[in-house]
Amino acid sequence: MTDNSALAGIRVIDMSRVFAAPVGAQILGDLGADVIKIERPGVGDDGRGYGLAFLQGKDGLDARQSSFFTVANRNKRSITLNHSKPEGQEILRELVKTADVLIENYKVGDLKRFGLDYESLKAINPRLIYCSVTGYGQTGPMAPKPGYDGLFQATGGMMAVTGVPAGQPGAGPLKAGPSLVDFVTGHNTAIAILGALMRRSVTGEGQYIDIALLDTSVAMVSHIMQDYLLSGDAPPRLGNGGNGGGPADLIYGSDGIVYLTAGTDEHYRRLTVLMEQPELFTDERFDSNFKRGKTNRAELIDIINAWSGQFTAVQLLDMLDGVGIPAAKYNELPEVWEDEQVKHRGLRARTPHPHAEAGYVDLIASPLAGMSESPATIRRPPPLIGEHTDEVLSELGFDATRVAQFKAAGAI
Structure with missing residues (x-):
């Protein structure tokens, strides 16, 4: 059977650990690349x-498969x-000869001590694309420092615009729950590598x-930030407020929460009619998108919540949908997997796992699975430490x- 994966035939050496860079390598694996993860003997990632x-x-x-590892190391x-060890370096150099991409997230200059930096490996394989993922980059006064997601949510401005608005109880900056900087960095890693592969197809050279x-x-x-x-x-x-037009925020029904985005003038007009308070549409407190979304946002949301509390969440959603106003039910994590559209899209990907007690592991499906000709797929569950050492060494020609x-x- 012909492999129609987008990256079939591409080999990736994944020398990264923890989250950001492993996510990038996993994306390449989802797209069909043969990703070989390098782990420390006895310890692993x-x-x-x-x-x-x-x-x-x-x-x-x-x-030894935590949630962090499981979500970033399939395929x-x-x-x-x-x-x-010199013997370990020998194996890695043989592997590099067969590889298209190497991803690493060691401290700046760490691998150069062992002759495993880009310039050294480029001499072995000029087509190699070598990607280093670090906290602060390869240059500059902070380049040697280690970095973790929360530090960059604080440093890069994300926390400055996330959290409870000034003047409200609990006001102040707030870190996003997921490791979003790590996760998006992983995607940037994959995008950069895909771009480098495209360029190599023209020039024949790595980078x-x-x-x-x-x-x-x-x-x-x-x-x-552009603002x-x-x-x-x-x-x-803005707390839970939207970043575009308003009103956009959580509104509370009698038994649940709904997120409302009535971000255009027409959406807002329909909302005032639905609430049977059409005078709010021309009320000078709310007669512009800026007033509704920024300066008088809290006052308007209080008025909407006084109305919405009469109805259940389902009733609110039905009414809002009926007049074409965008809204969505707030879900706790268990409820996400009961959502009919989440089920329809197959986002809970039950994957056979020979080493799991249940015989499978539930993974989060790739958002790239909707490609018509070369969809992202899950072909392998996350591996045990060194599960494929003998297999890969045999492929490289090393005998018993x-x-x-x-x-x-x-060395292994």
């Missing part, structure tokens, strides 16, 4: 120990390799890629005697 939940292994097996083969969480964190503030660059004024925190020597030397 540090991310295997992160998170609040762990996969239950079959027959008491400690699979990969794991080999153990100690790159500080070096410098990806930084700091860069991503500033870019993520997006249109709100500041254009006006010189820092926009206020040489593999035994590598093990004796502590």
Whole structure:
């Protein structure tokens, strides 16, 4: 059967750990690349120990698959390799000869000590695309420093525009729940590599890629940061308020919560009619999008909540949908998976897992699965530490005697 994956035939060496860079490598794996994950013998990726939940292994097996690891390492083969050993470096260089991409997130200059930096490996394979993912980038006064998601939510401006608005109880900056800077950095990593692969198809040459969480964190503030660059004024925190027109916020029914976005004049007019308060449409407090979404937002939301509390969440959604006003039910995490559209899109991806007690693991489907000719797919569950070491070494041409020597030397 012909593999119609977008990246069929592309080999990726994933020397990264924890979250941002592993997410980037996983995206390439979802698109069909052969991703070989390099892990420390006996220890593995540090991310295997992160998170609040762990996969239950079959027959008491400690699979060492935390939620952090599980969400970022499907479609990969794991080999153990100690790159500080000469024998480990030998294996890695042989692997590089067969590879298209190498992703690493070691401290700046760390791999150069072992002759595993871009310039050294480029001499072995000029077509190699070498991507380094760090907190602060490869240059500058802070380049040597380690970096984690929360630091960049604080530094890059994201927390400055996230949280309870000034003047309200609990006002102040707030970190987003998920590791969003890490996650988006992973996507930027994959995009940069895809661009480099396209360029290589023309020039035949690889290149070096410098990806930084700091860069991503500033870019993520997006249109709100652009507001500041254009006006010189820092926009206020809006809490759950929308960033465009208004009213846009959570509204409360008698038994649940709905998010409402009546962001255009027409949407707002329809809302005032639905509420049987048409005079609000011309009320000078709310007669512009700016007033409804910014200056008098809280006052208008209080009026809407006084109305919405008469109805259940389902009734609110039905009424709003009936007059064409965008709205959505607020879901707790268990409710997300009961949502009819989430079910229809197949976003809970039950994947066979030979080492799981249940025989499977539920994963989050790739948002790239909707490609008509080369969809992203899940072909492998996240691997055990070194699960594929012997398989990959055999593919590289190392026989059983040489593999035994590598093990004796502590290289694998």
